Amino acid sequence: MGQNKKYEYVELKSIEELPSKYWDINVKDYITTIAFEEVKDESDIAKQEESITTFIKGLPQKIRLIFTVYDLDTEVHNGTYEQYFSNFSGNYKDVILSDLEYLGAEEIAIITDKAIKGYQSFESKGFPEDEYEDFIRSVTDEFYKAYEGESLHELSVEFIRENIEYFKHLDL
Secondary structure, X not given: OOEOOOOOOOEOOOHHHOOHHHHHHHHHHHHHHHHHHHOOOOOOHHHHHHHHHHHHHOOOHHHHHHHHHHHHHHHHHHOOHXXXXXXXXXXXXXXXXXXXXXXXXXXXXXXHHXXXXXXXXXXXXXXXXXXXXXXXXXXHHHHHHHHOOOOHHHHHHXXXXXXXXXXXXXXX
C-alpha cells in the first residue's frame, strides 16, 4: 500500500502482509490517523470533532464504510446502541444506513434504522428512562441475533477482499 503522499510517516500496512482478520481494523486505524493528522493544529476539541466528522463523511463510500461499520460493530458489541449514539461514532448515524446497505448488511441496516428512529423519538421526549432502556435493549438484542448470520466484521473483510486492488492503493 505504500505511504500516503500527504502524510509521509503514515503508512497503511500492505493488506497482503496481514492476516485477513485484521484488514478492517488496519484500514480503520489508517483512516483515523489521517483524520487526526488533519486536525492536529486545532486546539478546540469541539472543532476537532466537527472537522474529523466532516473529513470521514467526505471520504469515498468504499473507504468510509470500513470506518463507520467498524465503529457501529464495536460500539454495539462493547455496549449497546446507546453507546453508539452517545460516543463519537454517533456522529455518523446519518451515513451508516447507506454504508451498511452498500456492504450488504441489509438486516442490520433495518435494525439500525429502527434504532436511529427510536433514538431520535426518545431524544425529543427527554429519554424516559425505563421505556428508553427497554427499547435500546430490544434493538441491541435484535442486532446480536442478526449478527449471527450477518457478521459486520466478516462482511467488511470480504468487501476488502472483493475490492483488494482499491485498498492496495489507498491514498487519502
